[in-house]
Amino acid sequence: MAAAIGPDAAGRWLMHRRPVGKAHAGLWEFPGGKIDPGEGPREALAREIAEECGLALDPHAMCEVGFAADDPGAAGGPRPVLLLLIHCPTWSGEPRSLEGGEWRWLDRQEIRGLPKPPLDRELAARFFD
Ligand SMILES: Nc1nc2c([nH]c(=O)n2[C@@H]2O[C@H](COP(=O)(O)OP(=O)(O)OP(=O)(O)O)[C@@H](O)[C@H]2O)c(=O)[nH]1
Numbered sequence: 450m451a452a453a454i455g456p457d458a459a460g461r462w463l464m465h466r467r468p469v470g471k472a473h474a475g476l477w478e479f480p481g482g483k484i485d486p487g488e489g490p491r492e493a494l495a496r497e498i499a500e501e502c503g504l505a506l507d508p509h510a511m512c513e514v515g516f517a518a519d520d521p522g523a524a525g526g527p528r529p530v531l532l533l534l535i536h537c538p539t540w541s542g543e544p545r546s547l548e549g550g551e552w553r554w555l556d557r558q559e560i561r562g563l564p565k566p567p568l569d570r571e572l573a574a575r576f577f578d
Contacts, residue, residue, distance in 0.1 A: 450494040451479035451569070452506065453514060453576060454537045461554035464563065465501065468549035477563040479534060479572060480550075494535055502544035502552055510539045517571040532568045534576060 455462035465480035467473050482497035484490055491508035498504050515534035544552035555563070557577040565573060 450484060450490055450497065451481040451532050451534050451572060452494055452498055452537045453479055453534055454498070454504070454506070454540055455554070457554055459554070459556070461556050462560060463502075463504075463544060464553055464555050464560060466551035466553070467566075468551075470549075473566040475564070476566050476569070477560075478566055478569045480552075481532075481535075490533065491535070494537070498537075501548050501550060503547055504540045504542045504544055506537045507539050510537065512536045512538075515572050515575050517568040519568060530568065532572065534572045 453462060463480065464477045466477050467475065469475070480498060480501060481494055482501070484493040485496075488496070489508075491511045494511065495506045495508050498506050512535065513533060514536045516531060517534075518531045519529065521529045546552060560573055560577060
């Protein structure tokens, strides 16, 4: 699950730079994470964002806006990855780095220029272009 949190009053969106020691370290992503057993997708996204940066999201305001999947044949990775992009138009609080990542509000032009993992590149291209 990946969150497109925004736009804020300046038209910016909240992006997360993955910390050292994780897959895709140093790259910028739509923040989020995986669904735990027993959770719904919106609930999972709200939990992940709260854990990673302290923002509170309203699951009822969320709306799915895109998806990207890796090519299991080409990637040869341990498991297939399907990433859903969810628009989160309302939030409360200010982002803080609670798990080592970096947080920034950026406009679409700035997001275009960021180094991103492959699936986030696809999601951003479809969502912002
Ligand atoms: N955001 C993103 N994640 C990707 C891409 N490709 C890919 O395999 N992944 C994987 O999808 C998972 C995303 O979940 P996550 O954000 O909770 O990852 P994580 O490293 O914090 O958790 P983990 O250590 O349990 O895997 C990660 O395992 C990540 O490596 C991609 O293009 N974008």
